[in-house]
Amino acid sequence: MTEDHSSAGAAGPTLEGLRLRLGEFAAARNWQPFHTPKNLAAALSVEAGELLEIFQWLTPEQATAVMDDPDRAHRVRDEVADVLAYLLQFCSVLDVDPLAALAAKIERNEVRFPVE
Amino acid sequence: MTEDHSSAGAAGPTLEGLRLRLGEFAAARNWQPFHTPKNLAAALSVEAGELLEIFQWLTPEQATAVMDDPDRAHRVRDEVADVLAYLLQFCSVLDVDPLAALAAKIERNEVRFPVE
Amino acid sequence: MTEDHSSAGAAGPTLEGLRLRLGEFAAARNWQPFHTPKNLAAALSVEAGELLEIFQWLTPEQATAVMDDPDRAHRVRDEVADVLAYLLQFCSVLDVDPLAALAAKIERNEVRFPVE
Amino acid sequence: MTEDHSSAGAAGPTLEGLRLRLGEFAAARNWQPFHTPKNLAAALSVEAGELLEIFQWLTPEQATAVMDDPDRAHRVRDEVADVLAYLLQFCSVLDVDPLAALAAKIERNEVRFPVE
Numbered sequence: 001m002t003e004d005h006s007s008a009g010a011a012g013p014t015l016e017g018l019r020l021r022l023g024e025f026a027a028a029r030n031w032q033p034f035h036t037p038k039n040l041a042a043a044l045s046v047e048a049g050e051l052l053e054i055f056q057w058l059t060p061e062q063a064t065a066v067m068d069d070p071d072r073a074h075r076v077r078d079e080v081a082d083v084l085a086y087l088l089q090f091c092s093v094l095d096v097d098p099l100a101a102l103a104a105k106i107e108r109n110e111v112r113f114p115v116e
Numbered sequence: 117m118t119e120d121h122s123s124a125g126a127a128g129p130t131l132e133g134l135r136l137r138l139g140e141f142a143a144a145r146n147w148q149p150f151h152t153p154k155n156l157a158a159a160l161s162v163e164a165g166e167l168l169e170i171f172q173w174l175t176p177e178q179a180t181a182v183m184d185d186p187d188r189a190h191r192v193r194d195e196v197a198d199v200l201a202y203l204l205q206f207c208s209v210l211d212v213d214p215l216a217a218l219a220a221k222i223e224r225n226e227v228r229f230p231v232e
Numbered sequence: 233m234t235e236d237h238s239s240a241g242a243a244g245p246t247l248e249g250l251r252l253r254l255g256e257f258a259a260a261r262n263w264q265p266f267h268t269p270k271n272l273a274a275a276l277s278v279e280a281g282e283l284l285e286i287f288q289w290l291t292p293e294q295a296t297a298v299m300d301d302p303d304r305a306h307r308v309r310d311e312v313a314d315v316l317a318y319l320l321q322f323c324s325v326l327d328v329d330p331l332a333a334l335a336a337k338i339e340r341n342e343v344r345f346p347v348e
Numbered sequence: 349m350t351e352d353h354s355s356a357g358a359a360g361p362t363l364e365g366l367r368l369r370l371g372e373f374a375a376a377r378n379w380q381p382f383h384t385p386k387n388l389a390a391a392l393s394v395e396a397g398e399l400l401e402i403f404q405w406l407t408p409e410q411a412t413a414v415m416d417d418p419d420r421a422h423r424v425r426d427e428v429a430d431v432l433a434y435l436l437q438f439c440s441v442l443d444v445d446p447l448a449a450l451a452a453k454i455e456r457n458e459v460r461f462p463v464e
Contacts, residue, residue, distance in 0.1 A: 013219040015131050021222055028231045034289045038171040038179040041164075042288040042390055044199070045397075048157075048164035049281025051206075055154040056274045057266045063154040067210050077212055080203065081221035083160070084214050087199055090167075094183050096193055098200050103129040105197035106137055115144045150405045158274055158404045161281075165397025172390045173382045245451040247363045253454055260463045270403040270411040273396075276431070280389075280396035283438075287386040295386040299442050309444055312435065313453035315392070316446050319431055322399075326415050328425055330432050335361040337429035338369055347376045 015099070019088040026089070037094050044086040051079035131215070135204040142205070153210050160202040167195035247331070251320040258321070269326050276318040283311035363447070367436040374437070385442050392434040399427035 067073040091098045183189040207214045299305040323330045415421045439446045
């Protein structure tokens with residue numbers, strides 16, 4: 001039984017499918033020389049800042065209702081996509097498995113922050 | 117045919133499994149009141165900065181070899197985990213599907229940046 | 233002998249003059265309710281990201297020559313201004329003296345990083 | 349009539365005095381090769397993130413009272429110092445006058461956001 005890594009199967013795109021598709025996208029445009037670990041870490045930070053920018057002047061109430069405004073909702077999804085795209089490309093160039101990294105971190109945090 | 121959303125199946129953790137596990141982790145510690153969209157966007161940006169910090173003074177050559185140093189490699193995986201954790205928790209509280217958002221963005225970028 | 237805190241004296245604008253002018257600017261537009269310490273810290277971080285964005289794909293050589301390109305030079309000055317503006321406004325709302333804070337930090341760093 | 353640029357005169361340190369002192373500090377430790385515009389822009393963004401980190405989980409009320417807690421107050425001053433230090437060093441290597449940049453920006457904003 002094999003996992004389907006295509007990015008748009010019946011069950012929707014997968015993380016691994018999207019990671020591969022981003023690699024092909026960059027390769028087809030000869031962007032790999034720009035995609036150094038340091039540049040991608042910078043780009044990830046820049047995009048995370050753009051996501052935060054949407055919220056910087058909002059009250060907590062406005063922030064919670066941000067997806068009710070179609071323009072803001074589109075911006076949120078767009079910046080989420082950018083953050084995830086640079087995170088996946090960063091992981092690709094350094095051969096880091098983001099899911100394994102997160103699973104390991106959760107296990108460390110379960111020890112660090114025990115439930116009372 | 118159902119998808120296995122457990123975070124540590126035979127094929128390794130899945131994004132959806134980790135997202136659910138993060139939600140349970142926060143709920144068990146009563147952290148949800150802190151996990152507003154605005155706070156999570158700020159935390160995501162802070163963690164992306166911590167990932168960039170590892171690289172800020174490195175030469176391109178040092179940055180490319182960052183995973184050869186066990187301490188730096190651990191820090192990289194740790195910060196990747198934190199970025200992904202806050203991205204998933206942000207998406208949870210606003211009901212955003214990060215994979216669908218990225219697939220849609222790649223499609224827009226294929227139109228915006230055609231291959232010559 | 234008094235110091236001239238006007239922001240555009242013969243010797244050019246002063247930090248204190250600009251800080252006061254930013255306060256008047258915000259007050260005249262009723263922006264103070266938005267200028268909480270947390271919002272201003274977020275805005276500062278967002279603007280620092282926008283400054284970094286100018287450099288994210290540049291080679292070291294291109295980055296060093298960034299002021300030779302009039303458009304990029306304008307963006308650099310514009311983002312420097314935004315970072316300084318939010319830093320000063322942050323300091324105003326929390327009554328922090330940025331010059332005293334930096335002088336104290338340099339003194340600590342002279343102990344922490346002795347010259348060999 | 350000359351301006352006193354020493355960083356610790358009777359009237360306290362000046363921005364220009366601190367900028368010069370930071371330059372001497374880096375030169376004495378042979379840090380200039382690391383102080384490229386791109387690295388300094390990254391470091392500035394990282395430090396702005398560390399300032400935001402202090403506030404990320406605080407309520408608006410806790411954020412407003414942040415200077416009442418001596419430990420947090422020290423961290424705030426320390427991160428303000430770091431942000432200002434990297435901003436000044438960035439401006440030094442690119443020969444940008446941050447006060448002139450901010451004065452020009454305020455003038456543009458007075459046109460862009462007229463008082464009603």
